[in-house]
Amino acid sequence: QKEVEQNSGPLSVPEGAIASLNCTYSDRGSQSFFWYRQYSGKSPELIMFIYSNGDKEDGRFTAQLNKASQYVSLLIRDSQPSDSATYLCACVGSQGNLIFGKGTKLSVKP
Amino acid sequence: DTEVTQTPKHLVMGMTNKKSLKCEQHMGHRAMYWYKQKAKKPPELMFVYSYEKLSINESVPSRFSPECPNSSLLNLHLHALQPEDSALYLCASSQGGGIYEQYFGPGTRLTVT
Numbered sequence: 240q241k242e243v244e245q246n247s248g249p250l251s252v253p254e255g256a257i258a259s260l261n262c263t264y265s266d267r268g269s270q271s272f273f274w275y276r277q278y279s280g281k282s283p284e285l286i287m288f289i290y291s292n293g294d295k296e297d298g299r300f301t302a303q304l305n306k307a308s309q310y311v312s313l314l315i316r317d318s319q320p321s322d323s324a325t326y327l328c329a330c331v332g333s334q335g336n337l338i339f340g341k342g343t344k345l346s347v348k349p
Numbered sequence: 350d351t352e353v354t355q356t357p358k359h360l361v362m363g364m365t366n367k368k369s370l371k372c373e374q375h376m377g378h379r380a381m382y383w384y385k386q387k388a389k390k391p392p393e394l395m396f397v398y399s400y401e402k403l404s405i406n407e408s409v410p411s412r413f414s415p416e417c418p419n420s421s422l423l424n425l426h427l428h429a430l431q432p433e434d435s436a437l438y439l440c441a442s443s444q445g446g447g448i449y450e451q452y453f454g455p456g457t458r459l460t461v462t
Contacts, residue, residue: 282455283392327392334404
């Protein structure tokens with residue numbers, strides 16, 4: 240059974256700082272990873288996906304994948320109060336479904 | 350366009366009622382999913398439809414019955430639910446064929462009384 244582990248937080252950073260969110264996974268064969276942002280009472284929103292080792296940048300977001308260490312991270316540069324949300328890390332299950340970690344709650348303080 | 354729509358947004362039903370949740374996408378996606386999410390928990394998979402065929406059922410109770418009338422529509426029929434079934438029900442879709450990015454609808458907030 241594939242598992243994804245995340246620190247539930249809360250992670251608190253000041254406005255303008257870099258927020259670093261981390262995730263580990265159990266199945267060495269996992270290939271694809273996703274970061275979703277979920278505001279309270281709303282549905283998850285896909286913000287990044289990464290399939291290859293290394294870094295992938297999109298605006299203020301950088302996803303990092305290290306398959307040797309079975310580690311995925313999300314960096315948010317210039318954090319804004321509007322980034323305050325729960326961030327869910329996910330990998331792909333055997334039927335193409337997503338297997339989620341428990342999520343990390345991020346709080347960006349003005 | 351990555352829009353998945355769900356209706357209704359909110360639903361309150363008694364334990365003897367029958368109701369249905371609806372989901373629609375027009376992105377040409379061939380895989381559609383139902384997830385259930387309880388407060389402060391991650392989404393949990395209920396059903397997967399791939400190319401309009403049910404390909405997985407995560408031991409969900411029979412009081413939940415999925416239906417995929419066509420490649421754009423997904424229904425979840427509810428009958429004789431329990432109060433513990435109260436949750437946010439999320440529909441998602443993905444392109445399929447080895448492309449796994451899933452896009453979620455806004456969800457239906459279900460309360461069973």
